[in-house]
Amino acid sequence: MAKRRPDKGKKLQQLLCDFVVIDIETTGLKPEVDEIIEIGAIKVANLQIVDTFQTLIKPTTAIPYFITNFTGITNKMVANSPSAPEVLLLFQEFVDTSVIVGHNVNFDINFIYEAMMREFLAPFTNDFIDTLTIARQRIDAVENHKLSTLAKYFNVDTTNNHRALKDCELTLALYQQLYQRQRG
DSSP: OOOOOTTOOOEEOSOOSSEEEEEEEESSSOTTTOOEEEEEEEEEETTEEEEEEEEEOOOSSOOOHHHHHHHOOOHHHHTTSOOHHHHHHHHHHHHTTOOEEETTHHHHHHHHHHHHHHHHSOOOOOOEEEHHHHHHHHOOSSSOOOHHHHHHHTTOOOTTOSSHHHHHHHHHHHHHHHHHHHHO
16 A cells, blocks of 8 residues: 655646656665665756756665666765755755656655655655656557657667666656647
8 A cells, every 4th residue: 555645746637838857766666764866857947958956865874786786876976975864955945846747756756755754854745747647648659658668769868867867858858749749
């Protein structure tokens, strides 16, 4: 059963022109116990990039080998990075009240929500749009709806994916394609 997260933002279905694309990398799959080790965000106004945010985060435990293998993020890379509380404050300032866009964004939102509750006893309340859900509704001609599969479908370079800012770029490219399809 999914954990209830009071005050979590609402999932939106409409595509907007102003939003913040986010992606995170983590030490595992459980938001209640695992940690964020990288966060990336792209602020978009009128479907144009206006600012970016990216940083590694030093976790309180070692990064598991399989995560390093998947993301390329090593314990050495995060050794001198800022802590979660420092980054979360900057991130919250960056996104402010913007609608969040992400691919399988519930994963990211739940991690950020849990980290905000752990550090500040304050939930992450931004509303969000999930490109995975929308792509599943609108794109049939793919074997699956993974971000890398959809990026390849739209001829978007996937080099260095599974890093937060690159995955934000891929998600934005996918979102723009979905937006154009909606407009006809």
